[in-house]
Amino acid sequence: MATALVIGAGLAGLAAAIRLAQAGWQxxxxxxxxxxxxxxxxxxxxLGYAPALLGDPTGRVARPFETAAALAAHDPSHPYAxxxxxxxxxxxxxxxxxxxxxxxGDLKTNITLPTAVGALRPTCLVxxxxxxxxxxxxxxxxxxxxxxLKDFSPELCAANLARQTWQGRxxxxxxxxxxxxxxxxxxxxxxxxxxxxxxxTAYQRRFAEAVKRRLKDEEAxxxxxxxxxxxxxxxxxxxxxxxxxxxxxxxxxxxxPGLRLNDALTAAAQTAGVRLVLGSSVIGFAAxxxxxxxxxxxxxxxxxxxxxxxxxxxxxxxESGALSLDAAGRLEERVFQLPLRGAGGSRLGGQETAAxxxxxxxxxxxxxxxxxxxxxxxxxxxxPLDEGEAVFDNLHIAGGLLAGAVxxxxxxxxxxxxxxxxxxxxxxxxxx
Amino acid sequence: MSGQDSYEHNLLAxxxxxxCVKCTICETQCPVAAVTALFPGPKYVGPQAERYRQGQSxxxxxxxCSSCGTCTLVCPQGVKxxxxxxxxxxxxxxxxxxxxxxxxxxxxxxxxxxxxxxxLANAALACxxxxxxxxxxxxxxxxxxMPTAQRQTFTxxxxxxxxxDGAGRRGTLVYFHGxxxxxxxxxxxIKSVELLEHLGYGVLVPKxxxxxxxxxxxxxxxxxxxxxxxxxxxxxxxxxxxxxxxxTTSCSGMLKHEAREILGxxxxxxxxxxxxxxxxxxxxxxxxxxxxxxxxxAPLDLTVPYHAPCQLRGHGLGTPAVQLLRLIPxxxxxxxxxxxxxIAGTYGxxxxxxxxxxxxxxxxxxxxxxxxxxxxxxxxxxxxxQIEKACGVRAVHPVWLLHKAYGLS
Numbered sequence: 050m051a052t053a054l055v056i057g058a059g060l061a062g063l064a065a066a067i068r069l070a071q072a073g074w075q076x077x078x079x080x081x082x083x084x085x086x087x088x089x090x091x092x093x094x095x096l097g098y099a100p101a102l103l104g105d106p107t108g109r110v111a112r113p114f115e116t117a118a119a120l121a122a123h124d125p126s127h128p129y130a131x132x133x134x135x136x137x138x139x140x141x142x143x144x145x146x147x148x149x150x151x152x153x154g155d156l157k158t159n160i161t162l163p164t165a166v167g168a169l170r171p172t173c174l175v176x177x178x179x180x181x182x183x184x185x186x187x188x189x190x191x192x193x194x195x196x197x198l199k200d201f202s203p204e205l206c207a208a209n210l211a212r213q214t215w216q217g218r219x220x221x222x223x224x225x226x227x228x229x230x231x232x233x234x235x236x237x238x239x240x241x242x243x244x245x246x247x248x249x250t251a252y253q254r255r256f257a258e259a260v261k262r263r264l265k266d267e268e269a270x271x272x273x274x275x276x277x278x279x280x281x282x283x284x285x286x287x288x289x290x291x292x293x294x295x296x297x298x299x300x301x302x303x304x305x306p307g308l309r310l311n312d313a314l315t316a317a318a319q320t321a322g323v324r325l326v327l328g329s330s331v332i333g334f335a336a337x338x339x340x341x342x343x344x345x346x347x348x349x350x351x352x353x354x355x356x357x358x359x360x361x362x363x364x365x366x367x368e369s370g371a372l373s374l375d376a377a378g379r380l381e382e383r384v385f386q387l388p389l390r391g392a393g394g395s396r397l398g399g400q401e402t403a404a405x406x407x408x409x410x411x412x413x414x415x416x417x418x419x420x421x422x423x424x425x426x427x428x429x430x431x432x433p434l435d436e437g438e439a440v441f442d443n444l445h446i447a448g449g450l451l452a453g454a455v456x457x458x459x460x461x462x463x464x465x466x467x468x469x470x471x472x473x474x475x476x477x478x479x480x481x
Numbered sequence: 482m483s484g485q486d487s488y489e490h491n492l493l494a495x496x497x498x499x500x501c502v503k504c505t506i507c508e509t510q511c512p513v514a515a516v517t518a519l520f521p522g523p524k525y526v527g528p529q530a531e532r533y534r535q536g537q538s539x540x541x542x543x544x545x546c547s548s549c550g551t552c553t554l555v556c557p558q559g560v561k562x563x564x565x566x567x568x569x570x571x572x573x574x575x576x577x578x579x580x581x582x583x584x585x586x587x588x589x590x591x592x593x594x595x596x597x598x599x600x601l602a603n604a605a606l607a608c609x610x611x612x613x614x615x616x617x618x619x620x621x622x623x624x625x626x627m628p629t630a631q632r633q634t635f636t637x638x639x640x641x642x643x644x645x646d647g648a649g650r651r652g653t654l655v656y657f658h659g660x661x662x663x664x665x666x667x668x669x670x671i672k673s674v675e676l677l678e679h680l681g682y683g684v685l686v687p688k689x690x691x692x693x694x695x696x697x698x699x700x701x702x703x704x705x706x707x708x709x710x711x712x713x714x715x716x717x718x719x720x721x722x723x724x725x726x727x728x729t730t731s732c733s734g735m736l737k738h739e740a741r742e743i744l745g746x747x748x749x750x751x752x753x754x755x756x757x758x759x760x761x762x763x764x765x766x767x768x769x770x771x772x773x774x775x776x777x778x779a780p781l782d783l784t785v786p787y788h789a790p791c792q793l794r795g796h797g798l799g800t801p802a803v804q805l806l807r808l809i810p811x812x813x814x815x816x817x818x819x820x821x822x823x824i825a826g827t828y829g830x831x832x833x834x835x836x837x838x839x840x841x842x843x844x845x846x847x848x849x850x851x852x853x854x855x856x857x858x859x860x861x862x863x864x865x866x867q868i869e870k871a872c873g874v875r876a877v878h879p880v881w882l883l884h885k886a887y888g889l890s
Contacts, residue, residue: 077799082557083506232518241509242518303505319816324804328554328797348797350737350755369557370500 050075053477054344054355055323056331057363059084061448061466063314064144065361068474070321078323079346079355081330083311085365085449090299091274091306093141093152093174093467096120096129097159097460113159113173114138117464126394126453128465131427137468144467145174148313150281153177161185163192163271165201165300167209167222171460176306178276178284182296187269189221192298193260194273197230199237200300201273222271225263229256243275244305247283257290269294274306281309331364331384341441344384359443359477361431363470366424366449378406380423382450388435390452392422417455424452430476431469445473498565500558501528507552507562512821513545516840520545523552527562531569538573545837546570547825548698549791567743571700578700581620585827586695592664595630602630622835626824626870628665628862635663635670639686642674649683655719656684657736657758659729660691661862666729669862669877672884673728673761679887680768680775687718692735693744698826702744709740713754725754728761728878730860731792731826738795760793762860762879766801769808778886780811785882786852788817788845788868790861791825802860802879809886815852819845822859824867839871846871858882 051074055066058080066078096117100108103116110116118134120127129137138156145152154160154174162182164170169184181187192207207224214220231238231246246252260270274297277283288295299306318325326346333345335354343356362385364371372389374380380389380397389397391409409420425433425446432439433446447469449456456462474480501524508514508522519542520526526543533539543566552562574582585591595602605611612623635658654677662670674684692712693705713736716725727733737755740746759767768774789800806814822842823829829838849857849872857876859865865876884890 081559083510083555084557087506087509088504235518239505239508245515303509308509316818319818324799326797326799328795330559346797349734349795350758 051359052357053077053359053361054079054357055361055363056080056344057084057365057448058082058325058327059363059365059448059466060086060089060310060314060463061363061470062361063318064140064467064470065363065447065474066323067147067314067318067321068143068471069361069477070318070323072474072478072480074359074478076321076323077326077355077357078318079326079329079331082327085368086311086314087304087307088302089304089307089310089463090172091176091304091308091310092162092172092179092299093144093154093463094460095137095141095159095173095464097171099459109161109171111159112157113464114156117461124393124453126390126392126426128451128454128469129461130453131429131431131451132465132468132472133429136472137464140467140471141173141464143471147317148310151176151309151313153180161215162296163190163206163210163298165206165273165298167206169213169215173464176297176309178274178295178297179299179306180296181269181294182271182298184215184220187294188215188218189266189268190223190271191225191264191267191269192222192271193225193227193263195229195231195243196226197228197236197238198240198243198273198275200240201298206271206298221267223265223267227256227259227263229259239303240273240275240300240305241278241303241308243273244278247275247277247287248280250286253277253283253286254290257287260287260295261291264291264293267293269296271296271298273297274299274304276305278305278308334385336441339439339442341444359445361445361447361470361473361477362450363447363466364450367421368449371450372423374420378402382425385433385440385444387425387433387440389423390426392419392453392455394426394453397423417458419455421455421457422453424450426452427469429472431473432476443477445476447473495565497559497561498528498531501560502558503529504557506555506557510551510555510820512549512551512823512841513547513837516843517545517837519837523562523566526569527552527566528560531565534569538569541573543570543573545834547821547823547828547834547838547841549821549825550795551791551820554791554794561742564742567697567700571702574700579620581831582699582827583701584619585621585830586699586701587691588660588664588695589691592630592634592660596632596634596664599630599632616832620832621830622832625830625835626866628661628866631665631667633667635667636686636688638667638671639674644678644683647681648678649681651681653683653685653720653723655716655723655725656686657689657716657725657727657729657733658686659727659732662729666862666878669728669880672878672880672890673726675889676880676884676887677726679889685719685723687715689715692732692740694731694735694739695827697735697739697743698828706740706744706746709735709744709746709751710748712736713750716754717750721753723757724764725758726761726764727758728880729862730760730790730796731863733758733760734792734795760796760798760801760860762801762805763796763798765883766805769805774808775887776808778809778883779888781809781882781886782811783856783882784813784815784852784854786817786849786857787814787879788819788822788849788857788859788864790859790864791821793860802858806858806879806882809882812882812886814858815848817845817848819848821845822864822867824863826863829867838867842867842871849874
């Protein structure tokens, strides 16, 4: 049986591994630790903002894949150009169908959700527990949270929402607090402690009754995203007791919706037959010409060469340490020393000069930070390119390591991750 | 040697501290913090509290860490969280080590004392009034799972054992049985040797003592260091180019990494022994992947739950037993998906931690009861005792099923 090794346990790595295993490849996923999903909002962004392309000051994207196609045509160095907006759409649809309990959305249009600080955030797929937060459905909102939850201020969220308009009409939002500790006598609980309590039926009722008592005539109720970790119906129980639509608002990490997504994808990988090898980081490789033979995994007690027919490298970017920029201005990809490109396909890597760094790092915090578009340029099979040639024929890149997009400011991280993972896996298995 | 418990000495773990980005992934996966507010979580007592320690911890919640190692395993940044916490706890307990912790960390002593009077010892451990007394006197919980003493040790069996013809045709291995494998899990050790001989290996069993792991997890670092060094010297009595195979996954983990990463034992002999050591299922799966494992298994018409112990996952190998057992026709292996059984060596025996350990293990116990007929599979002995006691099933090492499928039992 043909063998594949996927490196990285984030959304891109898990998606690539599941797809390879489903296609009949004997697949191993190796990772230093867990991936970034538990830190994510648990939604699937495809493209939220494209101000340069749309010529609209907000830059907010309504039709994500349509605009991704336009963006790819406008900027051939953007990851969506190599992936293809149609392939990305099929891949995001595949992910939604893989996790029907956890992801919902029509793929065609973005949904706009309130954030924990009361900003408005466009995204493509959301968890069912968040769906009633869609401002197109409800705009008179009660924002309710327990006083003992340390990462959520209903007042901050509601006050900021109430300062804004949505499609020309003002948003109405009122803050309420409930007095209900996650565990007896706990004064400042993390979200996870609430989520674990909300896995229990009796607590779901107590929570819902406390919320219900505070409400006036609001259309929908925004609650911190703590409505159950394992019990995927917890939010429905709460909604039923509250008696009107409720929606979760994602919180800072650790994110309960992100953990749900991580747990569900990890379980799906195991079901598909993926061998998960945690606690082993990649420290080197062996190749013959353009063929990658093995990577070296650092395991307890020794380093071990792990051979495979094909490899997917999905380690993330700067946030995981896969890309690094040291104090001397050396920018590198740490395992394969792959050639790096920046925004617009500009050449990076090696020793950056002070002037180069000045262009990459903006002293204005809110301005575009082009450094974070740095990464690896790829062909349509997601193979890393050097001067237009694949560096290795059987190494494929997915996710945050790809060059050409500042994923969090344009809100494209998950779409790029899933799209590139599917493109990489399909190039390996020969599926189109 | 003393002075090494000071928190500065463990440079390896300390050097990883600055990599902590406070992402809290370790806190979400910690099985203890999930069930009790007494333990605030690995980041809180680890990378965060470390800044306030001048040798001594500022609070004692650290003692509720079970040392399962899950935090280190899941950390995306490579921070040695569990290792830092083990070192800090040893420093914290140094001046007031409970007698109980000194006693329960000496598996060899316990095994040697119980073996000559095995039926009596087993009866005593099953006797409620005696256990209530022991709980009051020593602090070992009355309901905690205890091993079953055997009349014959593995080494006594080995001394009389005649290898079959052909054992040795594929080379020679060193077998590391561990103390539980000598006194309590004798059948697992015998089956391991018989299986390796069936595959054509000669098996050497040098005299071997305790690796010091229970001492280490109770904070008795000086003795643990002496014991692991002694074990390394004992294993080195066999030719030093041979692979060492072990059916005791936590003790082989001690040789591979924990003695270095937690105790700070830094010597070439330990490194070399660690690099030659293979968990039994790791070794067999590598044979299978090279196409050298005979696949003439008799079908086993069984569905079994399999639990990957925390200590095995710490090897960074994944779960080789699952891949291996799936080669047996008819056998369905259902992974528990649970983080920890709760026992964590000796943690779950302790009076004040017993209830926490049971709560930690509950998702596993539920899964085992859902899947198992009367058999569960797990690589680590203390976890098997915990599963047996909590679920009322027989829990065996994966080698039992392989041994049976090869027609050896």
